[in-house]
Amino acid sequence: MNVTGLVRDFQNALLSSDTDGAASIVEKYAMQYSSPLLFIEEVVVKALDHIGSGWESGDYALSQVYMSGRICEDLLDKMLPDESGERREKPKMAIALLHDYHSLGKKIVYSVLRAGGYQLLDYGRLEAEELIDRIREDRLEIILISVLMLSSALQVKQIVRSLSHASGDLKVVVGGAPFRLDRQLWREVGADAVGYAASDALHIVKSLKEGKADE
Numbered sequence: 001m002n003v004t005g006l007v008r009d010f011q012n013a014l015l016s017s018d019t020d021g022a023a024s025i026v027e028k029y030a031m032q033y034s035s036p037l038l039f040i041e042e043v044v045v046k047a048l049d050h051i052g053s054g055w056e057s058g059d060y061a062l063s064q065v066y067m068s069g070r071i072c073e074d075l076l077d078k079m080l081p082d083e084s085g086e087r088r089e090k091p092k093m094a095i096a097l098l099h100d101y102h103s104l105g106k107k108i109v110y111s112v113l114r115a116g117g118y119q120l121l122d123y124g125r126l127e128a129e130e131l132i133d134r135i136r137e138d139r140l141e142i143i144l145i146s147v148l149m150l151s152s153a154l155q156v157k158q159i160v161r162s163l164s165h166a167s168g169d170l171k172v173v174v175g176g177a178p179f180r181l182d183r184q185l186w187r188e189v190g191a192d193a194v195g196y197a198a199s200d201a202l203h204i205v206k207s208l209k210e211g212k213a214d215e
Contacts, residue, residue, distance in 0.1 A: 001029070003042055003043070006025070006029060006043050007042075007043055007046045007047050007050070009025060010022060010025050010043055010044065010047045011047040011050055011051060013025060014047060014048075014051060014064075014067070014068035014071055014072070015051065015060065015064050015068065017064075017067045017071070019071050019074075022071050022072075022075065023075060025043075026039075026075055026079070029043070030079065036079040036080060037080065037108075037112065037198060037199060039079075040076065040079065040080070040108060040198070041197050041198060041199065044072055044075070044076075044104070045104070045105065045108075045197075045198075047068075048068060048069065048072060048102065048104060048105075048148075048177075049177040049180070051064065051065055051068050052065060052102075052148045052149065052177050053177070055149075056149060056150070062101070065101065065102060065148075066101050066102060068102065069101065069102020069103065069104050070102070072102075072104045073102075073103065073104050073107055076104060076107055076108060076111070080108065080111040080112070090141075090209075091141035091142050091205070091208070091209055092138070092139065092140055092141045092142075093118070093120045093121070093140055093141060093142035093143065093144065093205070094120055094121035094122070094123050094134070094135070094138065094140055094142075094143055094144070095109060095110050095113075095120055095121070095122055095123065095143075095144040095145075095146065096122075096123035096124070096125070096126050096131050096134075096143065096144070096145055096146070097123075097124065097125040097126070097146050097147075098125075098126065098127075098128065098131065098145050098146070098147050098152045098153075098155060098156070098159075099125070099126075099127055099128070099147070099149070099151075099152040099155065100125070100146075100147055100148040100149055100152050101125070101148075102148060103124070103125060103146070105146045105148070105175060105176055105198070106122075106144075106146040108198040109144060109146065109175065109195070109198050109201045110122055112198050112199065112201050112202065113201050113202065113205065118202075118205065120144075121138065128155045128158050128159055131143075131145075131159060132159055132162045132163060135159075135163060135170065136163070140170060141169060141170065141171065142170070142171045142172075142173060142205065142208055143170065143171075143172055143173070144173045144174075144175070144195075144201070145159070145172065145173065145174050145175075145191075146174075146175055146176050147174070147175075147176040147177075147178060147179075148176055148177055148178075149177075149178065150178045152176075152178075153174070153176065153178040153179065153185060153189060154189065156172065156174055156189040156190070156191060157188070157189040157190055159172070160172055160189065160190035160191065161190070164190075171192040171193065171208045172190070172191045172192050172193075173191065173192065173193045173194070173195060173201075173204055173205075173208070174186050174189065174191040174193075174194050174195075175194060175195040175196070175198075175200075179194050179196070180196050192208065193207070193208060
């Protein structure tokens with residue numbers, strides 16, 4: 001089956017809350033990819049992006065978005081490692097889901113960075129003001145923000161403005177469907193770097209540590 005058909009079938013299983021059907025697709029096709037992460041990025045993330053866009057256009061219910069994310073999160077726990085032998089505690093960073101309800105993108109990036117040896121805080125789902133307070137309290141050097149909807153992506157500008165003076169060396173990294181659809185959006189909201197795939201995370205953190213913004 002080609003990728004387009006695979007994404008369509010996986011998306012249909014998610015929209016129907018067919019947990020067994022989604023798991024069956026993963027079991028049948030994930031091994032055909034060079035790594036679980038590649039399958040997740042090529043199939044799972046694309047299916048969720050389509051569902052998120054469908055919700056914004058009124059084609060799907062919020063409950064479908066939520067259940068799709070929950071199913072994929074459970075599948076992810078079985079596919080990606082969470083631990084690496086050594087933990088690097090620098091730079092001090094955290095990851096958060098801004099406003100939205102499905103956290104798969106955040107969980108993938110968190111797992112990739114943990115597997116790559118980095119220690120980071122997982123803030124879960126927060127509103128903009130809550131995230132600003134946590135960043136200040138923890139004195140972060142890097143905050144990674146995951147979004148699903150455009151309205152959430154636009155809130156990043158508020159976060160950057162609020163922290164621009166109080167948190168001098170803070171770097172803001174963004175990712176999620178709105179930034180993949182509009183490749184200049186990350187600049188418009190004032191972020192320092194953008195990731196278009198979870199596998200970008202290690203490169204971005206390394207570049208920021210070395211003082212080079214990722215483009």
